[in-house]
Amino acid sequence: MEVGVKFFSHNKIAKKDFEFADFVEVLPVPGNPVGVFGSMKFKYRIHCAHDAFGFNPSDIKNSAKNEAIIKEAIAAADELKADTIVVHAGFNTPKLKLKNPKKAAMEFLQEHFDKRICMENLLPVDKDMVWVAYSPEEIAEFKDLGFGFCLDFGHAVATATHFKKDYKEYVEEFAALKPDYFHLSGTLKGRDRHASIFDSDADINFFREIIRKAGKPVCLETPLDAERRRKEVEFLKE
Numbered sequence: 001m002e003v004g005v006k007f008f009s010h011n012k013i014a015k016k017d018f019e020f021a022d023f024v025e026v027l028p029v030p031g032n033p034v035g036v037f038g039s040m041k042f043k044y045r046i047h048c049a050h051d052a053f054g055f056n057p058s059d060i061k062n063s064a065k066n067e068a069i070i071k072e073a074i075a076a077a078d079e080l081k082a083d084t085i086v087v088h089a090g091f092n093t094p095k096l097k098l099k100n101p102k103k104a105a106m107e108f109l110q111e112h113f114d115k116r117i118c119m120e121n122l123l124p125v126d127k128d129m130v131w132v133a134y135s136p137e138e139i140a141e142f143k144d145l146g147f148g149f150c151l152d153f154g155h156a157v158a159t160a161t162h163f164k165k166d167y168k169e170y171v172e173e174f175a176a177l178k179p180d181y182f183h184l185s186g187t188l189k190g191r192d193r194h195a196s197i198f199d200s201d202a203d204i205n206f207f208r209e210i211i212r213k214a215g216k217p218v219c220l221e222t223p224l225d226a227e228r229r230r231k232e233v234e235f236l237k238e
Helices: 035-039 060-079 101-111 136-144 153-162 167-175 204-214 226-236
Strands: 003-008 023-027 044-047 085-087 117-120 129-131 148-152 181-184 186-188 191-195 218-220
Touching: 003 226, 023 035, 044 060, 060 085, 060 101, 101 136, 117 136, 136 148, 136 167, 148 153, 148 167, 153 167, 153 181, 153 186, 153 191, 167 204, 181 204, 204 226, 218 226
Parallel strands: 003 023, 003 218, 023 044, 044 085, 085 117, 117 148, 148 181, 181 218
Antiparallel strands: 186 191
């Protein structure tokens, strides 16, 4: 099993903070897309900057910022020789009042198509945000356009909780779409909290078996604690 850890490009770290992993997933912070990772030889994958940095491909009025961010992610993937770029499809809010956010996201991403892009399953509702691509059905639509799929277990558990579904059955629906990549972290009370997998109230062994069966890479989205992450990596690879 290939297990990686995640950092933002502006994190001030040394190689000892991740050398125990098989790869690093880097989120290119706008204006500083590769940070210290550009000077450290390692295997990398990319997570495109998301809503926290103003990225929302569901909003055509935000096209200039969306384009700048996706191009920076692709350039970072080129520089770090990454074979994966994880992307969020975007969201709607009562203030934005977008008429067809999924269609807008699909058109934008098709315009900036890259075979390395993997769409991540998101949440149905997060505060005032209504996300695109939270369900197996919507992920399947993006796959039909040629995009890969990143199965985020925490998001899947939170979505199942929202709809009062059995999370294991719901995760199996996503797994049936044959993910190319995985995100894993701990959930608390059915919520996506990016906690350590050792603190999770969901069945990590269940997720580990799905990853093993798929034979695809998994990235830990857990707290920046190198020693604990080392133990998480070792546990997943047991």
